[in-house]
Amino acid sequence: MLIARSPVRISFGGGGTDLAAYYSRFGGMVVSASINKYIYGIVTKNFDTTFQVISADYRSSILKVPVDGRAYTGSLEMRLGQVIYEHFNLRMPINVFIASEVPPGTGLGSSSSVSVTLCNICSTLVGENLNKRQLAETAYEIETRRLEAPIGKQDQYAAAFGGLNCFEFTTEGVRVTPLKMSTGGIRTLERRLMLFYTGATRQAREILSEQRERSEQRAGKTVEALHRIKELGWQIKAALEEERFDDFGGLLHESWQHKKQLASGVTNSAIDEAYAAAMHAGAGGGKITGAGGGGFLMIYCREEQQDAVHDALEGLGLLQVRCAFEFEGARILLHTNLLNSPYNWSE
DSSP states (O other), rough: OOOEEEEEEEEEEEETTSSSSHHHHHHHHEEEEEEEEEEEEEEOEEEEEEOOEETTTTTTOOOOOOOOOOOOOOGGHHHHHHHHHTTTTTTOOOEEEEEEESOOOSSSSSHHHHHHHHHHHHHHHHHHOOOOOHHHHHHHOOOOOOOOOOSHHHHHHHHHHHHHHEEEEEEEEEEEOOOOOOHHHHHHHHEEEEEOOOOOOOHHHHHHHHHHHHSSSSSSSHHHHHHHHHHHHHHHHHHTTTTTHHHHOOOOOHHHHHHSSSSTOOOOHHHHHHHHHHHHOOEEEHHHHHHHSSSSSEOOOOOEEEEEEHHHHTTOEEEEEEOOOOOOSSEEEOOOOOOOOOOOOOO
């Protein structure tokens, strides 16, 4: 048996500048934190000649027959498992069960965490010891080139590395810099962040496709908004490292106003109502995680106002999800010998 996991993330600043359409011309940066909500992959040996991926979240599966190369593909989302299996040239009769602690399509980077988890599994099975950077890059290349996903590069790096980091994106590569914060500061930030599930999932592909098209323009509202979001990202990094947390909340609020200009569908009336209710109840700032349109609403709020914010948002039907930062990133939790099989695993 082999068990692997990768965390999901919350993004604080710079989101959108990690799209290649933007960072290849202007350079991008993102400040984010991985949280202790994970994507798990559990691998067991199959006793026939098939490879199967089963997703508890999508309630679907794919089936590949390595002997003759035929593939029986389920949902579009599950193609990821098949493509990664083929990328590593596996010929192993195995079952891979994927389970997530968060719903898919909720803006926490879960799709890329699935990709990183599967790359970690498959590379381990073929004996490749990929480091965290190689895991992130491999997952990104497969998602964007093989599956043509219109996504940025932050999610794979957050899932692979874990922790609170500043990621800088250029055509030369990605620079990973852990935030310089005290343990007490990290715990204060952790206490003052509130995460609420809106109850709505969304397809980020449409929002990100529109954002990518707008980002490819030389000028315009989207490009100017991304410039400002990047500036605010650097200010957010400084505020966190200097532990000016109320300033951080205000910068989150300002960044959210600019994010809403990136594409249609980033926000809607329900999100706007919930955000306004949180601010009225005493929140210091916040944003929708991920591309927008649904998912999780992240709120910065001092401890003494949190009960009021909680009551206001739960009164609108949102559900608070408790979480903490995590610092391990992608991991293999258990790896026993799967090679005691009558099948050839490496052809």
